[in-house]
Amino acid sequence: MTANIRKLVVQVDETRKEMGRDISPPTRRAVAIAVIDNPYAGRFSENLDELIAIGEELGALLGQKAVKALGIEPGQAQSYGKAAIVGENGELEHAAAILHPKLGAPLRVAVEKGAALVPSAKKRGTLGTAIDVPLGHKDAAFVRSHFDAVEARVSDAPRANEIVVAVAVTDSGRPLPRIGGLQASEIKGEDGLR
Numbered sequence: 001m002t003a004n005i006r007k008l009v010v011q012v013d014e015t016r017k018e019m020g021r022d023i024s025p026p027t028r029r030a031v032a033i034a035v036i037d038n039p040y041a042g043r044f045s046e047n048l049d050e051l052i053a054i055g056e057e058l059g060a061l062l063g064q065k066a067v068k069a070l071g072i073e074p075g076q077a078q079s080y081g082k083a084a085i086v087g088e089n090g091e092l093e094h095a096a097a098i099l100h101p102k103l104g105a106p107l108r109v110a111v112e113k114g115a116a117l118v119p120s121a122k123k124r125g126t127l128g129t130a131i132d133v134p135l136g137h138k139d140a141a142f143v144r145s146h147f148d149a150v151e152a153r154v155s156d157a158p159r160a161n162e163i164v165v166a167v168a169v170t171d172s173g174r175p176l177p178r179i180g181g182l183q184a185s186e187i188k189g190e191d192g193l194r
Contacts, residue, residue, distance in 0.1 A: 003054045004037040006162065009154055010069045018175040027172040029150045031133060032065035034058055034165045041089040041161035051097035055165075059103035062167035063110025070171050077111035078184065079146040079170045083121040083133040087158035095122035098165055111169060114138040115192040125164075128155050133168040139189035145177030146170070146184070 010033070014026045036058075039050045059082075067074055082103060084095035099120050108114030119134035130153035137143035152166035173184065188194055 002050065002057050003034065005034050006037070007035040007154065007157065008065070009033040009035075010065050012069050013150065015175045021176065023175045025172070027170070027175045028070055029135070029148075029168060029170045030066040030069040031150055031152045031166055031168045032062040032069065033152055033154055034062060035154055035157040036163050036165060038087060038090045038094055038161050038163045040094055041087065048093065048097035051094055052101045055098035055100075056102035056106055058098065058165050059167070060106035060110060062165065063107040063169065066167055066169035067110055070169065072171050074110060074112035076171055077138060077169050078172055079135045079148070080107060080111055080114065080138050081119045081133040081135040081149070081168045082107070083131045083152060083166045085123055085125045085129050085131050085158050085164040087160045087162045088124065088126060089160040090124070090163060092122055092124060094163060098163065107167060108138075111138050113189065115189045116141040117192060125158060127157065127159065128153060129158070129164075131164075131166065133166050135168055135170060137173070137184065137187070139192070140182060140187040141193050142182040143173070143184055143187065144179050144181035145173035148174050
C-alpha cells in the first residue's frame with residue numbers, strides 16, 4: 001500500500017421522502033473518504049508521481065467501499081464523483097495529482113464500466129472543512145436526473161500535512177427528477193455522453 005491512511009470514513013444517506021412524497025425505492029448515496037499523509041506537504045516537487053500512484057490505489061479502495069456500503073453489485077451503481085481537500089501545507093496540484101491521472105480507471109472497475117468522465121472538485125482547507133463531491137451518471141454525462149452532489153467532511157481532517165480524498169457512488173439519481181433530457185433507460189453508454 002502506497003497511501004499512509006490515518007482514517008477511513010464511509011457514510012450512506014438515504015432519501016425516503018421529498019416534498020411530502022414517498023421515495024420508493026429510496027435514493028441512496030455513499031461516500032467513502034480516506035484521510036492520508038501528503039508526502040509533498042511543505043515542499044515543492046516537480047514530480048508528483050507518488051500522489052498519482054496513491055490516486056490509483058484510492059480509486060479502487062474507496063470505490064469498492066462505497067459500492068459495498070450501498071449493498072449493491074458493481075453494475076448497479078448509477079453515478080459517481082470524486083473530490084479532495086488539501087491541508088494548508090499542500091497545494092491544489094497535490095489534489096489534482098491524486099484525482100486526475102489514475103484514480104478513474106480503478107473506480108470504473110469498482111462500479112463496472114463508467115464511460116463518462118468522473119466529476120471532480122478540489123480545495124484547500126483545515127480541520128472539518130467540507131467539500132461537495134459532484135455526481136454524474138457513470139455511463140452518460142447527459143442524464144440530467146443524476147446531476148447532483150453529496151457533502152464529504154471529516155471533523156478532524158485535513159491536518160496541515162494531510163489530504164482528504166472522497167469518492168461518491170449512488171444507486172439512483174435525484175429524488176423526483178423531472179427536468180427532462182436523456183433518461184437513464186435511454187443510455188447507450190458508448191461515448192460517455194449519451
